[in-house]
Amino acid sequence: MAKKIDVSVGVLDRNNAIANEVKSDLTARGICLVNLLGSPGSGKTTLLEALVKGGYFKGGELVVIEGDLYTDQDALRMKALGVQSVQINTQGACHLEADSIKRALGALDLEGVKVVVIDNVGNLVCTSEFLLGEHIRVGVSSVTEGNDKPTKYPLMFQSADVVVLNKVDLVPYTNFDVDRFVQDVRGLNEMAPIVTCSALQGQGIGDLVEAMDVLG
Amino acid sequence: MAKKIDVSVGVLDRNNAIANEVKSDLTARGICLVNLLGSPGSGKTTLLEALVKGGYFKGGELVVIEGDLYTDQDALRMKALGVQSVQINTQGACHLEADSIKRALGALDLEGVKVVVIDNVGNLVCTSEFLLGEHIRVGVSSVTEGNDKPTKYPLMFQSADVVVLNKVDLVPYTNFDVDRFVQDVRGLNEMAPIVTCSALQGQGIGDLVEAMDVLG
Numbered sequence: 001m002a003k004k005i006d007v008s009v010g011v012l013d014r015n016n017a018i019a020n021e022v023k024s025d026l027t028a029r030g031i032c033l034v035n036l037l038g039s040p041g042s043g044k045t046t047l048l049e050a051l052v053k054g055g056y057f058k059g060g061e062l063v064v065i066e067g068d069l070y071t072d073q074d075a076l077r078m079k080a081l082g083v084q085s086v087q088i089n090t091q092g093a094c095h096l097e098a099d100s101i102k103r104a105l106g107a108l109d110l111e112g113v114k115v116v117v118i119d120n121v122g123n124l125v126c127t128s129e130f131l132l133g134e135h136i137r138v139g140v141s142s143v144t145e146g147n148d149k150p151t152k153y154p155l156m157f158q159s160a161d162v163v164v165l166n167k168v169d170l171v172p173y174t175n176f177d178v179d180r181f182v183q184d185v186r187g188l189n190e191m192a193p194i195v196t197c198s199a200l201q202g203q204g205i206g207d208l209v210e211a212m213d214v215l216g
Numbered sequence: 217m218a219k220k221i222d223v224s225v226g227v228l229d230r231n232n233a234i235a236n237e238v239k240s241d242l243t244a245r246g247i248c249l250v251n252l253l254g255s256p257g258s259g260k261t262t263l264l265e266a267l268v269k270g271g272y273f274k275g276g277e278l279v280v281i282e283g284d285l286y287t288d289q290d291a292l293r294m295k296a297l298g299v300q301s302v303q304i305n306t307q308g309a310c311h312l313e314a315d316s317i318k319r320a321l322g323a324l325d326l327e328g329v330k331v332v333v334i335d336n337v338g339n340l341v342c343t344s345e346f347l348l349g350e351h352i353r354v355g356v357s358s359v360t361e362g363n364d365k366p367t368k369y370p371l372m373f374q375s376a377d378v379v380v381l382n383k384v385d386l387v388p389y390t391n392f393d394v395d396r397f398v399q400d401v402r403g404l405n406e407m408a409p410i411v412t413c414s415a416l417q418g419q420g421i422g423d424l425v426e427a428m429d430v431l432g
Contacts (some may be wrong), residue, residue: 040255040340040369041361069341071368092371094310094341122369123341124256125285125310144360144383145257152287153256153338155308167360173389175416200391 015130018098022105022133032115032214033101035132037156038140039149040122043166045074046199047140047208048119052081054205060084061114065104067096067121074119084108095126098133115214128155136212139192142167143176150184157188162195162211169198231346234314238321238349248331248430249317251348253372254356255365256338259382261290262415263356263424264335268297270421276300277330281320283312283337290335300324311342314349331430344371352428355408358383359392366400373404378411378427385414 026033036044048064051057064085066075069092078085086104088096101118108116118134120127128139139160141149144167150157157163163185171178182194193211197204242249252260264280267273280301282290285308294301302320304312317334324332334350336343344355355376357365360383366373373379379401387394398410409427413420 039257039338039361040365041358068368070370073364073368092341094339121341122255123310123339125308125337125339126342142257142360144358144386145255148289149256152284152289154286170360170386170389173386 012129015098018102019131019133022098022102023135026105026116026133027135029110031110031113032136033132033134034115034117034212034214035120035134035137036117036140037120037124037127037137037160038122038164039124039142039145042122042140042142042145043199044119044122044140045077047164047166047197047205048083048117049077049081050197050199050202050205051209052078052083054202054209056205056209057115060112063108063110063113063116065101065108065116065118067100067119069093069121090121093121094123095121095130096132097130101132124149124153124156128159136161136214138162138164138208138212140164140166141181143170143174143178147177147180147184150181150188154188157185160189160192162208163189163192164208165194165196166199168196168203169201228345231314234318235347235349238314238318239351242321242332242349243351245326247326247329248352249348249350250331250333250428250430251336251350251353252333252356253336253340253343253353253376254338254380254382255340255358255361258338258356258358258361259415260335260338260356261293263380263382263413263421264299264333265293265297266413266415266418266421267425268294268299270418270425272421272425273331276328279324279326279329279332281317281324281332281334283335285309285337306337309337310339311337311346312348313346317348340365340369340372344375352377352430354378354380354424354428356380356382357397359386359390359394363393363396363400366397366404370404373401376405376408378424379405379408380424381410381412382415384412384419385417
């Protein structure tokens with residue numbers, strides 16, 4: 001049998017070293033980095049739109065790093081709301097790594113910025129494995145993905161500082177059980193606030209800002 | 217700069233060789249292998265339940281290979297309906313590969329079986345890159361994931377033989393545009409039938425069977 005080399009450990013070690021560098025640099029500048037994770041279509045970008053539309057950030061306080069495989073659709077959504085944003089295209093890769101965040105930060109004007117949000121690639125598995133230098137990790141799951149997501153994809157829920165349950169406006173039209181979701185998340189993560197939102201309807205967005213505590 | 221070795225090509229070549237072997241073996245036995253892909257919560261397992269409940273398969277004609285990171289929840293859902301199933305746990309990995317399908321097939325009794333369905337890990341990126349020996353690839357997207365999925369995650373839609381739009385019962389409660397979805401998928405894939413379904417309500421399941429043409 002051929003000797004096996006575990007490439008993944010080396011990749012993660014290198015990523016984590018850059019993530020620590022990113023975090024230290026932003027901490028020194030008084031900027032909070034938020035990593036927003038979730039399945040494709042869980043509503044990450046719509047949550048960001050709701051945060052901006054809700055007036056929780058003064059002009060220029062928020063900037064967004066958009067992660068996507070090929071397109072700049074989400075960066076354009078942010079620009080349409082007057083939010084400075086930069087698009088990272090992974091060229092088909094399933095997650096962001098810390099070195100691309102470091103480069104993206106270099107492309108942004110951070111004067112007067114309080115919060116940088118990374119709108120990660122839609123993926124409930126791979127994105128959770130990579131630290132990006134974030135101070136706060138927000139994991140987004142949506143009602144329409146079903147009740148089994150925390151137990152089936154535990155890492156995002158375990159590693160989140162805040163868990164968002166999005167699309168709660170659709171609860172009446174589904175078989176989703178909010179209490180069971182909260183209980184299952186609590187079984188994986190004793191501490192993280194669990195915030196119920198409807199990004200499209202603008203519900204619960206103030207609670208999310210409070211839970212993230214990024215404007216203190 | 218250190219010399220780079222592209223590990224991915226070797227991994228895919230090896231995977232594709234095993235996939236070809238799996239496909240040839242099943243073809244010789246008159247068994248159709250279906251690879252069911254989609255985001256977490258797009259409704260893959262619920263579609264399988266609807267196929268069984270709809271009576272489209274005679275007892276024993278269908279078997280299911282369930283892919284999940286750690287749990288056997290989906291295999292238990294199949295067993296509860298009397299369907300032979302085997303669970304593959306990827307131990308955190310984001311997709312299935314052909315060698316695990318080969319092993320799973322070895323663990324199944326294929327006497328009298330017409331169709332084997334692989335219920336892949338919920339992932340709109342990584343799963344599409346790996347051939348598993350399938351005769352038919354069915355890509356599932358759901359209304360509540362939003363209209364931008366085909367353009368943002370093109371590979372699944374490009375590589376599918378059949379595209380399912382699931383959860384159409386929720387269209388009235390969302391801003392989803394079915395015509396635009398069909399147009400965007402058609403821009404990526406000229407040939408694949410596009411079937412609209414509600415797995416939970418049992419709508420469109422006959423159309424899906426017809427599109428897959430697995431019982432001919």
